Amino acid sequence: MPAARIHFVRHAETLFNVNGQLQGWCDSPLTDRGERQAAALGERLRQVPLAAAFCSDLTRTRTTAAAALAGHPDVALKEMPELREWHFGAWEGQPNASLWGPVFRDHGYTYAPASPDWPQMTAGGYDTVIDAVHRHDPSCRAENARQVRDRLAKGLDVVTAAAGHAAATGAGEILVVTHGVVLGTLLRQIAPDHVLAGGFPNCGLVTVTWRDGTVTVGETDDSCAVAPA
Template sequence: MAGIDVYMVRHGQTYFNLLRRFQGFSDAPLTDAGIQDGHKAGQRLAKIHFDGAYSSDLTRAIHTARYALSENQAQSPVEPTTLPNFREENFGSFEGRDSQVTLTDLNARVPKTYNAYADMVADLGMPVVMDIFHDADPYHLAESYQEFVNRIEAGFKDLKSRHQDGDKVLLVSHGTTIRAIADYFGHPEMAAHPVHNGAVMHLRLKDDGADILAFNDITTVFD
C-alpha cells in the first residue's frame, strides 16, 4: 500500500523547555517563541490538505496544532482532535525537575557518567533510558519502554482505523515521543538526536511498519 502520510510536529517551546526541565505528562504554557514555532511549522505545511488533524491531549500540543492549522491554505480541519496515546513519555516523579539534577540521579544507575541526557540516549538507546526512568522512580509512575510502546501502537492502530491509503494527517506530539517512534520504526540513529520545537517528522505509515521520509526538519516547505 502507498500508506498514510503522517506529519508529526513537535510542539512549540514551553517554559519548561526554556528552563531545561523534564515535562512529560506535566504541562507548561508555550513561550512567545513557542507560539511562533507553531506558526512556522504551519507555514511550511500550509500547502498540504490534511484529511485529519490531531494532537496529543496536552495543552502545549493542542495550542501548537491550532497555530499550525491557522496557517493552512488547503482546506484542512481548523481544530485538532486529541489523541491521548501520543502524549509525551511519563517521567513520573522526575517531572518538572531540572534536567542536570535528574541526570545526576540517573548516572548513579549506569556504568559511566553522562554530561547530557542526549548523550545517554545516544549511547544506551531510548528503550534502555526509558526503563532507567521507570526503575529509578520511587513513586512507580514513570513509564517503562513496553508501557510506552503499548500506547503508541494503540495510537497508530487508531489512526489507521480513521484513515485510508493516500490520506495525509497532521499530528502534533512531543520530542521524546517522536524520537522513540523513530527508534521503534528502526532508526535509533535518529532517536539519538534531540528534536527541535516545531520540527517535522514525515512518516509513511504502512501495514508492516513505517518509512521515515523526513526527521527533525525545520527548513523544508512541504507540498
C-alpha cells in the same frame, strides 16, 4: 495504492524547555519563541493536503496543533492521551539533570544538555532508558517500558488506520503533534531500525511514508524551530 503519509511534529518551545525542567505529563505555556515556531509551522503546512490531525491531550501540543492547522480550518483536531510524553513520576517539573544524570550513568554515559551520547544510548531501543526512569522514580508513578509501548501502540493503530484510509480515498495526509522523547519511541515502533541522529527540536517535523509495504522515515525538518524574532 497511493502512498500513505504521516507528518510527526514535536510541540513548540515551552517555558519548561527553556528552564531545563522535565515536562512529561505536566504542562507549561509556550514561550514567545514557541508561539512564533507554531505560527511558522502553520505556514509550513498550509499547502500540505491534510486529511486529519491528531495530538496528545496536553496543552502544549494542543496549542501547537491549532496553530499548525491555521491553513486547514476544515480539519478537525483529535486529542489523544495515548500520544502523551513519557510519564516521569516524581521527576515531573524537576531539573533535567536530576533524572537524566542517574539514567545516563546506568548506561555508562555522563549526562549533558543535548547530549551527543543519546543516539548511542538508545541505539538498541528505548526500553532500558524508560525502565531506568521508572526504577529511579521514588514515587513509583513513572511509566515502565511495557506501559509506554502499549499506550503508544493504541495511538498508532488509530493514526495509521486514518493514514491508510486517507491514502486509499485520495483524501490527503495526516498530521500528528506530540512530544520529544515519545517521538523517538513512536518512530522506533514504526521502523525498528530507525535511529534518530540527535534530539528532536521544538516544532521539528519528520515525515513517514508507507508505499507498497515499505516504510520510509524522512530527515528531520527543523525549519520551523528557528523562528525569527
